[in-house]
Amino acid sequence: MGLTPEDVERLDSIIKRGRPYHRGDHLYRGGDKFHSLRVITSGSVKTYSPNEDGGEQVLGFHLPGELIGLDAIQDDNHTCSAIALETTAVCEIPFSQLESLSSIMPSLQHQMYRLLSREIGQDTEMLTLLGKKSAEERLATFLLSSSERFKQRGFSASDFFLSMSRHEIGNYLGLAVETVSRLFTRFQDENLLHVERKHVQLLDIPRLYEIVQGADRAKPSQSRI
């Protein structure tokens, strides 16, 4: 991602491979002292912010190759919690060392700025999702985003396992569990997908993209006369 092989080697020298986590183990909790960013190497992770009254807001689901902990640089404390959704391996990158290294490696510094900026961009997309989209659009967006991310990692874009529960999907999308469940059923009835428990097969990806765009809402279409 824009680094020379020797850059990568130097970066590699500060990375620590941690022990694997099991389903339900916390990688860190909100309030913990921040010292390392983490890259997921296998498995999957949920980040969430525990809110005052016992509930939680799921902030994201993270797959291999993704970096988590960027929100904690702010004030040296984790502002949210991260928990393994299945057996998961991560690498730790001590932030102070990364910072020193980026000081003498402009390409790394540039990459860090881009990474942080990308995170902001993703969050703002999510704001639009939660602020303006219907339940149906939200779930379709979630499924296609999952699909794209699996594809990027060399897995099937149309046949995958979701490691999180319906409850967690609902929480993430700002919907009740029941709504998520009903939508899965409806999407299946409409032959958009086939779902059985955590196993999802997308059958009509183009149509799902139409739904994401808000097709069959207010303005029935923008192409056809």
Added chain:
Amino acid sequence: MGLTPEDVERLDSIIKRGRPYHRGDHLYRGGDKFHSLRVITSGSVKTYSPNEDGGEQVLGFHLPGELIGLDAIQDDNHTCSAIALETTAVCEIPFSQLESLSSIMPSLQHQMYRLLSREIGQDTEMLTLLGKKSAEERLATFLLSSSERFKQRGFSASDFFLSMSRHEIGNYLGLAVETVSRLFTRFQDENLLHVERKHVQLLDIPRLYEIVQGADRAKPSQSRI
């Protein structure tokens, strides 16, 4: 903010003071080439992302001292638009120069990382707001956040003018204009505030904080037996 006076001087040397913008002028639009971050020095700005079907999602309102454009570092293009809500002055900080400078000034680099991380943290707070809070909690949160930001800048925390319209507040909070209007009326009836057009006076800030916390919801209280 953690920089020595000489650091500040060096930073100052790359800052360009731009001409003032008038109400309705764009500072930049989504898709524009990114070259500079901008610090608002007076006035106020709305950022928003124009979404496919003509509508828009308001992403934030920005006051003097705040930095905008961090989302554009990602891929050298602005991903959202920024428009002046009133007569507004900004400073431009060419990003490539800032990047070079931060390479030789570790304190500046550190500050940049923190700034980017803070932005992420603010976005995730907003995700919780849009994902879980009622209309009443959203507006109370918005009012108190405005209050705190005015206070920080040396203005009154309880008596201020909002430069954005009801429509824009609603869009930002994921609510219809009518809901925002009704809530202002209700808050006034309950003596929480006095509002006249854009002029807001907060009369019972502690009670507003209780509302933000989700008081008088599900669990009636957490203290009283």
Added chain:
DNA sequence: AGAAGTTCTTGATCCGGATCAAGTTCTTTT
């Protein structure tokens, strides 16, 4: 294997806030 606890699904009902509809006040234009 049986018991107990989860997670998921499905149905019935309810409600917060959207939408629709008008009227009012403020602002801008001429």
Added chain:
DNA sequence: AAAAGAACTTGATCCGGATCAAGAACTTCT
């Protein structure tokens, strides 16, 4: 100052999705 157009408020109605309730499928524990 009159006219036109925004912005805001208020009322009436509607609906998407939450909540409540119960059963079914799956998992985990003993």
